[in-house]
Amino acid sequence: MNPITCAGVHFGYRHAPVVRGVDLAVRPGELVALLGTNGAGKTTTMDLLLGQRRPDAGTIRVLGRDPCADRRRLTAEVGVLPQESGCAPGLTVAETVRLWLRLHGRRDVHRATAALLTEVELTHRADLRAGRLSGGERRRLDLAVALTGRPRLLLLDEPTTGLDPQSRAHTWALLRALREQGVTILLTTHYLEEAEALADRIAIMDAGRVVFTGTLDEAGGPGSLATTFHRIAGQPR
Template structure:
């Protein structure tokens, strides 16, 4: 991890009509960070990620992703960011293999057979390679979403609840995949409802509460004042089911 900023937000604001839902966020994610974004439902996590991806236009403040404004340079930013959205969108009639090969081609790869096989194996989908997406379980689709995000080895991953719906074994394996990518220099920003996931996986965490950034710190800094679960509970003021 270095001090170079891959994501930088200053005074970020966004409103749906007259209802402001993001209130002046300042956030920096450095190169190589494994960064967790936490918050209860409605805290603003998904909206914040959509702003970073250029899917929504900020109502105030500034955003830079890989040095660019994601709204003004959405196509350029999209070419360098691997995304797992909250709801996956892989074509249901393609097979797993066809899906990964297609995305590798879209990322500019010509020789796709070997890289596709490697990604499918990395996400433990080899025995599902010839199955159509619509035939996969929810957890298998989520692993395919991550395989698609990893196509082309993007320098930045933005993942919205990437382990939602996974069984415990698959979740642990996904953590291993993300840790390895981080060790290789990929910057990863992910949202999650699982506090133990953030505490075990992330280097740094941010907690959103009602559209505001209530805390941004390293996991070690958070632990000095209690477990992440305790700190989250104090900020959010609600019980969290792990």
């Protein structure tokens, strides 16, 4: 069973189509990078996978379940990093992580909090309120929250936006380690070098459709992704 399957998925706002027949499969233990220009439909596709919106047509299965009908059950198995941070600004970094660990029923709260903050390099910010973090630090806190449930599947919407090069490299190493542990990952990114560095396969969206899926070699090999992306994206459909 593939952790993610989309078949002929359509969705629109007030008769304006946004997702127009998306077909996408993500295999177990795979990291897939979803690329596309602004407005291509990436974030809406992520919302559909999360069950936050119901498709107008087509079928979506996440870990074998309908994400709308089984949204509560999937919460325990799917870690989510949205495009916009949802962390309460008045809580400290440590309080935020402890809260989400308790919501997931974790009993090892204090040990797990320390481990997660170490993983995202926020130990030195543990007692700082989330609202005082820099943009990159908030992104790292969002990632820690996404990991609190020990997820089988991660859905990450632009996970390294705002990170400095060192933090981005550390996050890449963490994502690679999670993939090696068997976690399946779908991420969106505007950084083509991020896709080249991390992805087992690449999917390119344009005008609401997935117009290319394949390995980096199938996209032209290392250093060729930018050429392939600009050749494919934005073409008349």
